[in-house]
Amino acid sequence: MKYCRSHYRDFTYTKSVWDFPLRYFGWNLTLCAFVGARVLRSFPEARIDRYAVGVIDEPHTLGRWQERTEEARATFYAGLITAKLPYRPEIIWPVANMAKADILNFLPAALVGLVSFCRNPSELAPDTFRPCGSCISCKTRKAVGRFPGPG
Numbered sequence: 001m002k003y004c005r006s007h008y009r010d011f012t013y014t015k016s017v018w019d020f021p022l023r024y025f026g027w028n029l030t031l032c033a034f035v036g037a038r039v040l041r042s043f044p045e046a047r048i049d050r051y052a053v054g055v056i057d058e059p060h061t062l063g064r065w066q067e068r069t070e071e072a073r074a075t076f077y078a079g080l081i082t083a084k085l086p087y088r089p090e091i092i093w094p095v096a097n098m099a100k101a102d103i104l105n106f107l108p109a110a111l112v113g114l115v116s117f118c119r120n121p122s123e124l125a126p127d128t129f130r131p132c133g134s135c136i137s138c139k140t141r142k143a144v145g146r147f148p149g150p151g
């Protein structure tokens with residue numbers, strides 16, 4: 001947040017912890033879409049007209065892109081049904097055509113170490129987490145390099 005405020009602009013933010021096994025829920029993309037819709041509708045005066053999704057077609061989900069995006073799109077708009085917005089927010093996919101390595105190269109160095117990716121991190125202290133090193137996201141991150149810490 002400090003980096004974004006100093007390089008872009010001030011902003012309001014929310015903070016959430018999602019603590020349930022995703023294999024019973026579906027894709028984190030779906031949960032993000034729901035939370036995005038709820039955040040968007042919480043600030044109607046801001047007239048937020050775009051929801052940006054930071055998703056790529058990862059190796060473990062290759063070939064399921066259409067299924068995943070359809071579910072996210074449906075979840076996002078379902079989360080807005082009763083919001084009665086006088087406009088239809090747009091979903092944008094700014095990194096969809098990038099690989100994980102491309103994203104790591106694209107991010108400013110100050111942010112790479114702050115990117116959260118692990119599906120099962122250990123909380124070492126408040127706001128300090130260590131990736132597990134063995135979930136699908138950790139394995140993908142190891143494959144593209146710059147995995148934090150030993151591993």
Ligand SMILES: [Zn+2]
Pocket residue numbers: 117118119120121131132133134135136137138
């Ligand atoms: Zn992990």
